[in-house]
Amino acid sequence: MKKIIKKWQKKNNIKSFLKSDGKNFLQFFVVFTAIFVALSVIILQTLTTGIYKSTDESIKNLSENHEQLVMNARHDYDIATFFVHEVLPENSENGENAITHIQEVSNFSPNQTTLFYDKNGHILKSDNERVTIADSIKFRPATINKLRNIIVKNPYNGADLLYRTILLKADLTGLQTNIAYIQILVNVDQLADSLARSKIIILTTMIAFWFISLGASIYLSKWSMKPVISAYEKQKNFVENASHELRTPLAILQNRLELLFQKPNATIIDQSENISQSLAEVRNMRLLTSNLLNLAKRDDGLKVELSEVDKKYFETIFDNYALLAENSNRQFTSSVQFFGKVKLDQALIKQLLTILFDNAVKYSDTDSQINIKVEKSSQSLTITTTDNGFGISDADKKKIFDRFYRVDKARTRQKGGFGLGLSLAKQIVTACGGKIDVQDNQPKGTKFIVKLKV
Template sequence: MGIYKTTDEKIDRLTNDHISLVSLAYRGNTDSSIQYQQNDTPDGGLSETVQVSPNQTVILYDKNGTVLNPSSDIPSATIAADLKFTTKNISKIETVSIRANSGETLLYRTIIVKANFDKHIKTNIGYIRLLVNVNQLSESLSRSQVIIITTMVSFWLISLFASIYLSNWYQRPIIDAYEKQKNFVENASHELRTPLAILQNRLELLFQRPTATIIDESENISQSLTEVRNMRILTSNLLNLAKRDGGLKVEFSEVDASYFEKIFKNYELLAENSQRHFSSTVTVKGPIKIDESLIRQVLTILFDNAIKYSEPNSKIKIQVDKQGQMLTIKTLDEGFGIADADKRKIFDRFYRVDKARTRQKGGFGLGLSLAKQIIDACGGRIEVQDNQPQGTVFIIKLKV
């Protein structure tokens, strides 16, 4: 085992010097059963190349395996039971667990070697057992294992929760996109289903009266044409939204106040034909940089909504003002207004404040969604507020 590598190397060094092991056995032991005679009686001195420590114990055996030096640390009964002498494991390092005199269980690395002395040394020592206490190493290993396992479990739990969190975080935009696509398809199918059903019913009515003239069926034909126009507008808006989803290509160019004035002259004619009163103010000095076609499209969407959702003889006003680097466009009407709960949703695709009324007016809930996408692409923002005393105000802010 790697943890006992240093201890085993130390054991190998000690077992190469049997005289030092005998000297170690003599320390604290004057048992007369040990016969060891050299020129001088061992005085406890050890070889200069071998260092011993208190956690080392030496047990001496005679040639028959009888213990010659009872240990003060290890009871004789324990030596007889747990440290049975056998020549099968000579020179093999083992790990043994024994009970000490103090009552605690100690862990040792141990080895039995055959005693080998010079011929002039007279002794009854046949075998030497060296024991090195490794409790501290074992406890250190146990603590390390606990720390490693605790750390691994902690990091595993952290990584698990982090993976779940990151997975949900990364999936959120995918799920949102899927839900939007699902709603988009469902709403588009619903919007197309209605004009198709009307067309089918009107055409079936025509077949019920095959001899009728065009004048007789003018209402059915007119209604059919109306639904066809609605479908054309809807499919055109859907295509525009699909293009916008692929990414808007914004092309800025310099314009001045005349750009807005020309657009608003056309709005005056449209408002007059719709029995609305239109007015505009343009406070723009010098050139500004905008995308002409995209901003014109947004203005047309807001103006068209103001016409649709306001009563005849009501007022519609558009204000264009430039302060510093900020261009502000306000569209004010005196229409039905928008509830606070609906203000957060009117820029969603197919969302309509009053579905019955907007269907009657020919709305599909796509215009404001398209307008917001354009303004976002141009680096601006659009918001909606209440007009006083009645109506709605759309505010566009752009850096120019």
């Protein structure tokens, strides 16, 4: 049974992954694959070009001097095969120098071979090795001046040999010879073996990293989806909570209005309670919709308009709070400890202070103490709001800035709270470039500390 359950969970996890992260995973995987393929092609192309570079330069340098190649032939081949008659007498001083030069340039590398063709493309042969090589090579006029690789049959019945070769049209002005074409061949078997091993290592490494990219793609797809899923969950909770908050006053309104229809002959005085409760719910709905609109505006981007204010700005606000506290049977005190002027957004800071004051009133009993202190340091303005109310648990401290979250739903609903105030407060503080923190007030109550850059 446990195996069946695990199998079912695994199947559902795979389906869930394919639905939520599959597209992102595919995008990451395709990008990684394209990167590794392009990187492999570039590395292999660079390696192939580089490994043959010295060989190609040697062939190029040799191919630029056809006369030296012919001198090689005079030393390595039967001279009569190539020349109609000797141009230089052997006993002359120039002839002696020429023979010496022939000996110097004839064996330019043990891995190199030179073939000569007449004007009809027939090879001029000499030793057995050249005969065997010539039998394995087809004369191709279309490949003149083009470097290429060819495979030649091994004269010793071993593995086939790989040569790097170029076919040249002989330019031997002044020499009476039947050589019309020259072909230079350089054995590159060792280079090819080295290149093959390097390719295997590179491809193996790339394939290994390609498999690693598979895991990386899965991780990145899940990681990139986290903020999307979080935003979706927040939006879902927001809609559910907003619908719940609107459903309650709408239900009360409906019941009150239905009661009015049950007594059509009753006077306004008789139905004053129903009308009063209906108006109260309408005010709650208006407040809720206003807060929702404010939240929507904050999400679209909050524009902060700074202006200079002095301590009188705060004192005026606190005088009004003192009257509100007196009406709600709370004791309110305040202090503003700074001189000169500070720059801040007057409307937003006033809304922030009102939210913090209102929150302190809601979460404290009558005769409670509420205090707001404003003080300025060298680079920041600190606003501290304290009360000796019910306090907030450590678990609630982590969530009180979330939308619609309320520590005591019964109390806040009774007093008209929707759990939106502190969310607005945090958005205001963040927009102003500050931080807000909540702590316990000793011996009881709550302390909100706001630090703003000024």
